[in-house]
Amino acid sequence: MGELIKxxxxxxxxxxxxxxxxxxxxxxxxxxSFCEAGTPxxxxxxxxxxxxxxxxxxxxxxxxxxxxxxxxTGLSGAANASDGCIVLSLVKMDRIIEINPxxxxxxxxxxxxxxxxxxxxxxxGLYYPPDPxxxxxxxxxxxxxxxxxxxxxxxxxxxxxxxxxxxxxxxDGRLMSTGRRTAKGVAGYDLTRLFVGSEGSLGIVVKxxxxxxxxxxxxxxxxxEFPSAAAACAAVxxxxxxxxxxxxxELMDGTSVRAVNxxxxxxLPDTTEALLLAAFDTPDPAPDLAAVAELCTAxxxxxxxxxxxxxxxxxxxxxxxxxxxxxxxxxxxxxxDDVCVPRSxxxxxxxxxxxxxxxxxxxxxxxxxxxxxxxxxxxxxxxADPDEARRARESFDEIMAxxxxxxxxxxxxxxxxxxxxxxxxxxxxPVGLEMQRGIKAVFDPLGLLNPGKVLDL
Numbered sequence: 409m410g411e412l413i414k415x416x417x418x419x420x421x422x423x424x425x426x427x428x429x430x431x432x433x434x435x436x437x438x439x440x441s442f443c444e445a446g447t448p449x450x451x452x453x454x455x456x457x458x459x460x461x462x463x464x465x466x467x468x469x470x471x472x473x474x475x476x477x478x479x480x481t482g483l484s485g486a487a488n489a490s491d492g493c494i495v496l497s498l499v500k501m502d503r504i505i506e507i508n509p510x511x512x513x514x515x516x517x518x519x520x521x522x523x524x525x526x527x528x529x530x531x532x533g534l535y536y537p538p539d540p541x542x543x544x545x546x547x548x549x550x551x552x553x554x555x556x557x558x559x560x561x562x563x564x565x566x567x568x569x570x571x572x573x574x575x576x577x578x579x580d581g582r583l584m585s586t587g588r589r590t591a592k593g594v595a596g597y598d599l600t601r602l603f604v605g606s607e608g609s610l611g612i613v614v615k616x617x618x619x620x621x622x623x624x625x626x627x628x629x630x631x632x633e634f635p636s637a638a639a640a641c642a643a644v645x646x647x648x649x650x651x652x653x654x655x656x657x658e659l660m661d662g663t664s665v666r667a668v669n670x671x672x673x674x675x676l677p678d679t680t681e682a683l684l685l686a687a688f689d690t691p692d693p694a695p696d697l698a699a700v701a702e703l704c705t706a707x708x709x710x711x712x713x714x715x716x717x718x719x720x721x722x723x724x725x726x727x728x729x730x731x732x733x734x735x736x737x738x739x740x741x742x743x744x745d746d747v748c749v750p751r752s753x754x755x756x757x758x759x760x761x762x763x764x765x766x767x768x769x770x771x772x773x774x775x776x777x778x779x780x781x782x783x784x785x786x787x788x789x790x791x792a793d794p795d796e797a798r799r800a801r802e803s804f805d806e807i808m809a810x811x812x813x814x815x816x817x818x819x820x821x822x823x824x825x826x827x828x829x830x831x832x833x834x835x836x837x838p839v840g841l842e843m844q845r846g847i848k849a850v851f852d853p854l855g856l857l858n859p860g861k862v863l864d865l
Contacts, residue, residue: 409449412470416452416494419462424500426451435477435497436489441743441791442801443485443826448475451495457575457583457614460496464612465581467494473859474579476608478518478550481542483744484825486554486607490860496612498549504528505615512620513572513589518549518613525618534620537564540821541729549613555605557821559728562779563655563689564621566821568604575615576603579852589617602847607823608858610851627655627689629721630697630714632704633680637661637762637774640682641755643707644778647686647700648751654700656687657779658728661758664773664786667734668727676727677711682758684709684778685724731775732786738771739788743804747811748782748820760810761785767806768799782820783811805831824862832862 416425426432427450437445449472454460467474473493480487489495502519509532516525522543526536539558540546546556552574557566573587587593587600603610634640640659647657660668662681669676676683684704688696701712715721736742749757758774761783765772776783785807789800808818808831818824818831833841845863848855 412466412472412494413450415466415470416450416463419466420452420454420459424453424455424459426453432495435480435495438480438482438485438487440483440485440488440825440827441741442804443488445485445488446491446493448489448495449492451497453497453500455500457577460577460612460614461581461583463494463496464577464579467856468580468854471854471856473856475858476549476553476612478547478553479521479542479545481546482550482554482823482825483746484554484819484823484827486823486825486858486861487550488826493859498612498614499547501614507532507534507620509534511589514618514620515589516548516616516618518547518552518616520548522546522548522551529620530623533623535623536570536618536620538567538570541732548616548618552604552613552616553607554823555821557777557782559656559658559725559777561777561782562657563653568601570619571600571604571616572619573617574600574603574613576611577614578611579854579857584611587617605823607825607862609848609862610857624655624689625691626718627687627721628693628697628715628718629656629685629687629724630700630712631724632684632686632701632709632713633677633711634682634684634707634709635680636708637682637758638755639708640684641758641778643684643704643709644754645751646703646707648779650699650703652696652700654686654696654779655689656685656725657777658685659683659774659776659778660685660728660731661774663771664731664735664775667738667773668730671734671737672727672730674723674727680710685728687721728775731773732784735773735786735788738773739790741789741791743787743789743800744822745785745787745804745807746782746819746822747785747808747816748780749811749814749816751779751781753814753816754778754781754783756814757783757811757816761807764803764806764810768803770796770799770803772803777820780820781816826861829862
């Protein structure tokens, strides 16, 4: 321990090396439930690329594991510490290096907060679409590590589609650049995409070149109430089958709606069993909204209400963003699943989740990025009740199994981390797992980067 701290301080300022046990305990885990976390030996907060390289050279020399972290808003345990590790927190590397309106790129350090970048590019008439629900806290580095999504994915896609190039510090301290800043480029294997979603298990992202889009017009939102989740899902299928391109297509089940209402007093319809929010950001959204309203009515909507102003649209979207916080008020703890299924199986996923909730006598609220089939079942439980905690974990596993049975994936945007690594093997299959472990061995032959996560079974 003493040698580790001594060597780290040789290349880092004193304030960047944290050793107080009470302080480093705060860096032990992210926001996931049921994920073990160890006690780090030290927390380092570098401000420069060279400082990150020094940390990795030191870790390699002493064979000490390294756990990269951002804002720790993740929901899979991917940022959880292991015993005796170096926690490498990148939150101090928070510079927006460049915003280029001609090339439509931003060059940023990993600690830049998503919302800060979004507002900075908006000032220049540009748009960075990925917007996870935690966008006011989560960092770009964390978004890249978990391949984050958000409410806008149905039209604009996820983080992976906006990462053009990366600077990455490898496990042995070497610095590698991947990708490009040009609009096109196919030179060599796509190593940039390999790092996106790797959860810090292949290298440390220290700079990113991100693609930007022109800022779209303000979107207008329509809310549709349904007597069942199946009816709302039928409307989703109809909207997508007719070729509409909503900027947002979100679903809240009845449990989620009632929880948000109870917490915020927003006046949402307590009697609805599903609330569908559709938005368009075209210059004239009225025709699309009218067409979607007709499709919702035909699918069984009991009421369809278009927002009359940008303020009303924002209020409806705020209700959707508050879902997780509201569900957290129902029981002392929550487990948040992240199963993505084909849109055509969305109703089966929601109905199956409701059956699982009934089977285990639990409250499970579901919100979903319905336009891309990404559901977030939220299991509410009391961890102080051993039987309820057991039922919560078993229901969580059944939900993942259901997603795979429906042709889906165990994670659409939250990552694997600790929480789902056993399930990853089931999804990948033995050959896929062998190939991915081979890639890990190339980049991290000593197994120092984020041990115990993703492929470490």
